Amino acid sequence: MTDLIFSNARLIDPEACSDDANGRTGHLLVSDGRIVGILPADAPAADIARERGLSAEVVDCRGACLAPGIVDIGVKVGEPGERHKESYKSAGQAAAAGGVTTMVTRPDTQPAIDNPETLEFVTRRAQAETPVRVLAMAALTKGRQGREMTEIGFLMDAGAVAFTDCARVVADTKVFSRALTYARSLGALVIGHPQEPILSKGAVVTSGKFASLRGLPAVSPMAERMGLDRDIAVIEMTGARYHADQITTARALPALERAKANGLDITAGISVHHLTLNELDVADYRTFFKLTPPLRSEDDRRAAVEAVGSGLIDIICSMHSPQDEESKRLPFEEAASGAVGLETLLPAALRLYHSRDLTLAQLFRALSANPAKRLGLPCGRLASGAPADLVLFDPDIPFVMDRYTLKSKSLNTPYDEQRMQGRVLGTWVGGQEVWRRA
Amino acid sequence: MSFPHRHLLGIEQLAPRDIVALLDLAETYVDLSRSRGKHSDALSGLTQINMFFENSTRTQASFELAGQRLGADVMNMAMQASSIKKGETLIDTALTLNAMRPDLLVVRHPHSGAVALLAQKVNCAVLNAGDGRHEHPTQALLDALTIRRAKGRLHRLVIAICGDIAHSRVARSNLLLLGKMENRIRLIGPPTLMPSGIGEFGVEVYDDMREGLKDADVVMMLRLQKERMDGGFIPSEREYFHRYGLDRDKLALAKPDAIVMHPGPMNRGVEIDGTIADDINRSVIQDQVEMGVAVRMAAMDLLARNLRAEAA
Numbered sequence: 001m002t003d004l005i006f007s008n009a010r011l012i013d014p015e016a017c018s019d020d021a022n023g024r025t026g027h028l029l030v031s032d033g034r035i036v037g038i039l040p041a042d043a044p045a046a047d048i049a050r051e052r053g054l055s056a057e058v059v060d061c062r063g064a065c066l067a068p069g070i071v072d073i074g075v076k077v078g079e080p081g082e083r084h085k086e087s088y089k090s091a092g093q094a095a096a097a098g099g100v101t102t103m104v105t106r107p108d109t110q111p112a113i114d115n116p117e118t119l120e121f122v123t124r125r126a127q128a129e130t131p132v133r134v135l136a137m138a139a140l141t142k143g144r145q146g147r148e149m150t151e152i153g154f155l156m157d158a159g160a161v162a163f164t165d166c167a168r169v170v171a172d173t174k175v176f177s178r179a180l181t182y183a184r185s186l187g188a189l190v191i192g193h194p195q196e197p198i199l200s201k202g203a204v205v206t207s208g209k210f211a212s213l214r215g216l217p218a219v220s221p222m223a224e225r226m227g228l229d230r231d232i233a234v235i236e237m238t239g240a241r242y243h244a245d246q247i248t249t250a251r252a253l254p255a256l257e258r259a260k261a262n263g264l265d266i267t268a269g270i271s272v273h274h275l276t277l278n279e280l281d282v283a284d285y286r287t288f289f290k291l292t293p294p295l296r297s298e299d300d301r302r303a304a305v306e307a308v309g310s311g312l313i314d315i316i317c318s319m320h321s322p323q324d325e326e327s328k329r330l331p332f333e334e335a336a337s338g339a340v341g342l343e344t345l346l347p348a349a350l351r352l353y354h355s356r357d358l359t360l361a362q363l364f365r366a367l368s369a370n371p372a373k374r375l376g377l378p379c380g381r382l383a384s385g386a387p388a389d390l391v392l393f394d395p396d397i398p399f400v401m402d403r404y405t406l407k408s409k410s411l412n413t414p415y416d417e418q419r420m421q422g423r424v425l426g427t428w429v430g431g432q433e434v435w436r437r438a
Numbered sequence: 439m440s441f442p443h444r445h446l447l448g449i450e451q452l453a454p455r456d457i458v459a460l461l462d463l464a465e466t467y468v469d470l471s472r473s474r475g476k477h478s479d480a481l482s483g484l485t486q487i488n489m490f491f492e493n494s495t496r497t498q499a500s501f502e503l504a505g506q507r508l509g510a511d512v513m514n515m516a517m518q519a520s521s522i523k524k525g526e527t528l529i530d531t532a533l534t535l536n537a538m539r540p541d542l543l544v545v546r547h548p549h550s551g552a553v554a555l556l557a558q559k560v561n562c563a564v565l566n567a568g569d570g571r572h573e574h575p576t577q578a579l580l581d582a583l584t585i586r587r588a589k590g591r592l593h594r595l596v597i598a599i600c601g602d603i604a605h606s607r608v609a610r611s612n613l614l615l616l617g618k619m620e621n622r623i624r625l626i627g628p629p630t631l632m633p634s635g636i637g638e639f640g641v642e643v644y645d646d647m648r649e650g651l652k653d654a655d656v657v658m659m660l661r662l663q664k665e666r667m668d669g670g671f672i673p674s675e676r677e678y679f680h681r682y683g684l685d686r687d688k689l690a691l692a693k694p695d696a697i698v699m700h701p702g703p704m705n706r707g708v709e710i711d712g713t714i715a716d717d718i719n720r721s722v723i724q725d726q727v728e729m730g731v732a733v734r735m736a737a738m739d740l741l742a743r744n745l746r747a748e749a750a
Binding site for chain 1: 633
């Protein structure tokens, strides 16, 4: 029995070899919320429907790309505490419109998600309000204060998929190493923010000519490398499973490469903003470009794109961080950090495809397959048996980004008024359509 | 004379001809200020508000006097004591003031870029009186006028800027202005007080002051801010004075007719020897203060002409 047939789709398989790296046309069959088969393009879809069961609905993809839905690690939703910036409802709609089928949410809420009760609250809210899958991360230390570890065991029982204090570095290495030792015993994944916290204190941009010209407090890109070096030493010491939320500088990459070569259980991510923008985009103190970590030099950006291509950087995320107008309409130093990204993640990532830096398979390896694998999820693949979490998109449609069309409650996108190429046409979660472009 | 700018936010936006036009007009205001009847009606009927979010005595006084000499109605607002303490945002403060219909807004703010942000939200002309570590355009202009009067030109000079470059908006604006006018600029200071990426600015960087001062036409000293002491940027005041303080010995390496400048207020015995600061043959520090008023008169006059042209 087949419920759904995606016909004439350009199928983007993250595991595809170089020949099919930008897709091969075919049909994808879905039954009971799962992918049940992939057929070559020469068989007409109507015949397949007849053979496999008459009830099947046919989605004619007309040559558009069909890829495994995006698994976005590090989405901030303002519940609890800042629902005016983003609720589960608005985030869910934004995710669906952006082709994100699994949101992995951050615990840097107010209060922090650092106990099973709060985690259960957000899980309940997420289930009630969002059409896409939501997995919650929990804080690594109580109140994200960096002093005492959270109830990692209870939190895992309640469904926490990873532990992180987000952009707040656990500066006390004793606390950090104990938390990682404990996490290891439970097989918990810890997500770190590689940054030397004292060196980077107060900094809002990356040091260099541009920072000096603008007179903004700046941090050397080496602070990221120092933070990563410490974390790698602690992983080596404890054997914990570790993911670096964002590696954005060229100087940190050799350390990451060595750690992987040494067999440590380490992966790394980067936000799409750091792959597509650089420090000069801040221009005249544009606060929508104030991010954590700050945007880097063009050389760093190029190195990071290359690292995604080689697989050294495993995961691309949106680092969706909703901020309202009030927290952004301030002098640069005082303004809040972060950008919304759920809806712009795919069009922005496609810039790297259009610039011929990455193939579509490479992009979806980093957007879908690798994050799913890292979290032990069955999705992220175009293979029989995998959940039918799918995104249908046309990589070529040009448009000018208008932030007022975003579904997020907060509209702080750095791509506002920029030319983009590539739009999501539809999103399915477990075979259910959750969004279609009108 | 055209000055195609609505605001004076920084030197970065100015073309060399704008700088020359402004300095030429300032010359006439030097003469006016030296005459008995120090008054003109250039700004008559206009309202000037001085908003200082950061302490200042001399710059505020200079702007106030400049406005009064040109016949503007001048109001000072000490913003530190007022609404920001009550949690009002900069934009709201700007909108509130804007509703009072000022024509000229003079703003100093501790954060880089804050004055430009404010300028986007008001209808009047905004003059940057210093924003964070970013720019202090009228200081650079008054320095330029002082140099031009003392040296007879504002190009092809060797100008040494010494001290805390990293935290100085005065240094940044001077760097831009003197660069645009095609001078050789040398930056002298301990590497801890040098901004990163400074080598890409087309300047020569020295950490040995003696070497940097060789054959300089102009020696511009910067103030060492006391709070930098706690930041661990330098080991002590006495070591700083020994290595980077301007004394007779070091000054002797510059050209015999080199002038000595300082934006004030001075720390005698920290960055500059008191006897040099007081040496009327070398120091132009008092001239700088005088030129400050004239340059600010010129800047406000030019912006006001644009306002009037716009209204007409």
